[in-house]
Amino acid sequence: MAFKTAVITFPGSNCDRDMAVAIEAVTGNAPTRVWHGDADLPAGLDFIALPGGFSYGDYLRAGAMAAKSPIMRAVAAAAGRGVAVLGVCNGFQVLCESGLLPGVLMRNAGQRFLCRTVELTVVNTSSPFTSGFARGETLRVPIAHHDGNYFADAATLEALEAEDRIAFRYSEPVNGSQRDIAGVLSANGRVLGMMPHPERAMAQAAHPSLGGADGRRLFENVVESLVSA
Amino acid sequence: MKVRIHVRLKPGVLDPQGRAVHHALEGLGFEGVEDVRIGRLIEMDVAQGTSLSALTNMCEKLLANTVIEDFAIETLSEETA
Numbered sequence: 368m369a370f371k372t373a374v375i376t377f378p379g380s381n382c383d384r385d386m387a388v389a390i391e392a393v394t395g396n397a398p399t400r401v402w403h404g405d406a407d408l409p410a411g412l413d414f415i416a417l418p419g420g421f422s423y424g425d426y427l428r429a430g431a432m433a434a435k436s437p438i439m440r441a442v443a444a445a446a447g448r449g450v451a452v453l454g455v456c457n458g459f460q461v462l463c464e465s466g467l468l469p470g471v472l473m474r475n476a477g478q479r480f481l482c483r484t485v486e487l488t489v490v491n492t493s494s495p496f497t498s499g500f501a502r503g504e505t506l507r508v509p510i511a512h513h514d515g516n517y518f519a520d521a522a523t524l525e526a527l528e529a530e531d532r533i534a535f536r537y538s539e540p541v542n543g544s545q546r547d548i549a550g551v552l553s554a555n556g557r558v559l560g561m562m563p564h565p566e567r568a569m570a571q572a573a574h575p576s577l578g579g580a581d582g583r584r585l586f587e588n589v590v591e592s593l594v595s596a
Numbered sequence: 597m598k599v600r601i602h603v604r605l606k607p608g609v610l611d612p613q614g615r616a617v618h619h620a621l622e623g624l625g626f627e628g629v630e631d632v633r634i635g636r637l638i639e640m641d642v643a644q645g646t647s648l649s650a651l652t653n654m655c656e657k658l659l660a661n662t663v664i665e666d667f668a669i670e671t672l673s674e675e676t677a
Contacts, residue, residue, distance in 0.1 A: 469663075475612075478612050520663070
């Protein structure tokens with residue numbers, strides 16, 4: 368059975384092609400490209416990706432406008448049925464603004480746009496995205512964001528910890544995120560939002576400083592856990 | 597009907613932008629500035645008689661993110677608008 372995927376494009380998305388290339392590299396099938404104004408997703412999807420970028424120019428708040436676009440109602444419905452949804456960077460901001468994930472991404476504490484490779488520590492290892500990782504394992508994945516400072520109230524943070532819904536932490540403080548949170552899962556573990564870009568870490572470069580393939584493993588985890596499920 | 601929506605960061609939510617502006621004011625030699633918090637002012641022209649609950653709904657659904665922001669709705673009379 369073919370693994371069916373879709374990548375959503377909002378006005379201002381700029382990592383949608385990278386995301387599509389990454390998914391095709393791992394699944395062997397090109398994802399369906401879906402425009403934000405569409406009301407419906409293709410039938411029978413296994414996986415939906417919300418890419419990075421600056422949807423609607425970050426008007427109002429990062430991700431706020433995209434979260435209200437027609438396709439997000441369909442994404443929320445699909446997530447409710449258990450379809451795996453990955454939001455990266457602006458996609459994470461959209462998932463928070465849409466209420467599919469708790470919390471919000473605020474301006475980086477240092478006020479600067481951050482563009483570099485960071486080290487992540489794997490926390491959750493039971494979700495479709497993280498099942499192939501070992502708890503405490505470190506990954507190197509690039510970030511590129513101005514609004515990646517994860518904030519949620521204390522009760523929400525406690526619940527995230529208690530329910531094992533923190534997917535990744537930054538190994539050291541990066542952007543002011545509460546508890547160094549870099550990625551968050553939904554209650555059922557089927558929705559992941561993360562600021563780092565796994566689709567930009569898909570192949571081992573000639574020199575380690577030029578990038579690695581740790582991001583690819585996240586996509587492989589998804590295929591492995593959903594196809595064998 | 598003119599309406600002003602004031603969106604502010606909740607007390608206790610760190611405002612790095614406000615802090616940077618605070619430092620800049622001090623750098624310019626202004627004294628006695630205790631704190632700076634930056635919010636957003638949204639001015640709207642809405643149909644006469646638009647209810648407070650409708651405006652509140654707009655704030656909660658889109659204009660403010662209530663995880664980190666509070667909002668205040670100010671309805672202006674025609675004379676002051």
